[in-house]
Amino acid sequence: xxxxxxxxxxxxxxxxxxxxxxxxxxxxxxxxxxxxxxxxxxxxxxxxxxxxxxxxxxxxxxxxxxxxxxxxxxxxxxxxxxxxxxxxxxxxxxxxxxxxxxxxxxxxxxxxxxxxxxxxxxxxxxxxxxxxxxxxxxxxxxxxxxxxxxxxxxxxxxxxxxxxxxxxxxxxxxxxxxxxxxxxxxxxxxxxxxxxxxxxxxxxxxxxxxxxxxxxxxxxxxxxxxxxxxxxxxxxxxxxxxxxxxxxx
Numbered sequence: 001x002x003x004x005x006x007x008x009x010x011x012x013x014x015x016x017x018x019x020x021x022x023x024x025x026x027x028x029x030x031x032x033x034x035x036x037x038x039x040x041x042x043x044x045x046x047x048x049x050x051x052x053x054x055x056x057x058x059x060x061x062x063x064x065x066x067x068x069x070x071x072x073x074x075x076x077x078x079x080x081x082x083x084x085x086x087x088x089x090x091x092x093x094x095x096x097x098x099x100x101x102x103x104x105x106x107x108x109x110x111x112x113x114x115x116x117x118x119x120x121x122x123x124x125x126x127x128x129x130x131x132x133x134x135x136x137x138x139x140x141x142x143x144x145x146x147x148x149x150x151x152x153x154x155x156x157x158x159x160x161x162x163x164x165x166x167x168x169x170x171x172x173x174x175x176x177x178x179x180x181x182x183x184x185x186x187x188x189x190x191x192x193x194x195x196x197x198x199x200x201x202x203x204x205x206x207x208x209x210x211x212x213x214x215x216x217x218x219x220x221x222x223x224x225x226x227x228x229x230x231x232x233x234x235x236x237x238x239x240x241x242x243x244x245x246x247x248x249x
Contacts, residue, residue, distance in 0.1 A: 056211075061238075163188070
C-alpha cells in the first residue's frame with residue numbers, strides 16, 4: 001500500500017510538471033505569434049517590383065579582363081538564356097572566385113521568385129535613416145530586410161555558424177528608374193565568438209545594351225581580421241546579345 005502511495009505521488013508530480021511545461025510552451029507560442037502587416041508587405045512588394053531584371057533574356061557573350069590584386073588575365077564569357085554561366089577560369093588559385101561572382105551577378109538579374117509578403121515590421125523605428133526593418137511572420141525564418149522607398153537597404157542572414165549583413169550605400173537607376181546594386185558592404189560574423197570574419201566592399205557599374213542593363217565593372221575588396229586585404233575585379237567588354245548585334249561602345 002505504501003509503495004502504491006509513493007508511485008501515485010510520483011505520477012502526479014510528473015503529470016503536474018508536464019502540464020506546467022505544456023502551459024509554458026503554449027504561453028511562449030502565443031507570445032511569439034506573429035501577424036502579417038499589410039504596410040510591411042506593401043514595402044516588400046514595391047521593392048521587388050522596382051528591381052532591374054533581364055526580361056526575355058536571349059543570352060550573351062562578352063570579353064572579360066579579370067584582376068586579382070596585381071595579377072591580370074583575360075578570358076571569355078557566355079551566358080545562356082536560362083542564366084547558365086560558361087567561363088574559362090584563368091589558371092591559378094587567385095582566380096577561383098570568378099565563376100561564383102559571375103553566377104551571382106547573372107542570377108540576381110534573372111530571378112523568377114515572388115516577393116516575400118508574409119512579413120511584419122521588426123521594430124518601431126519609423127525614422128531610421130535606412131528605412132523600416134522587416135521580418136517574416138514565420139519564427140523559423142530568421143532573415144531580416146530593411147526597405148527605404150522602393151529599394152532594399154539592408155539584408156540580414158543568420159546561419160548555423162555565421163551570419164552576415166548586407167548594407168547598401170546606394171543603387172544604380174536605369175532608364176525605367178529600376179534599381180540595380182551599385183555600392184554595398186557585406187560583413188560576416190562568427191556566431192560562436194561574435195568576431196568579424198570579413199568585410200567585403202562591392203562596387204558595380206552598369207551599361208544599357210539593347211533592353212538590358214549589363215555590368216561593365218565589378219570590384220570587390222575583402223578585408224580580413226588578420227589585416228590582410230584582397231581586391232577582385234572583372235571588366236566586361238565586347239558584349240553581344242544572342243539575338244542582337246548591339247555591342248558596347
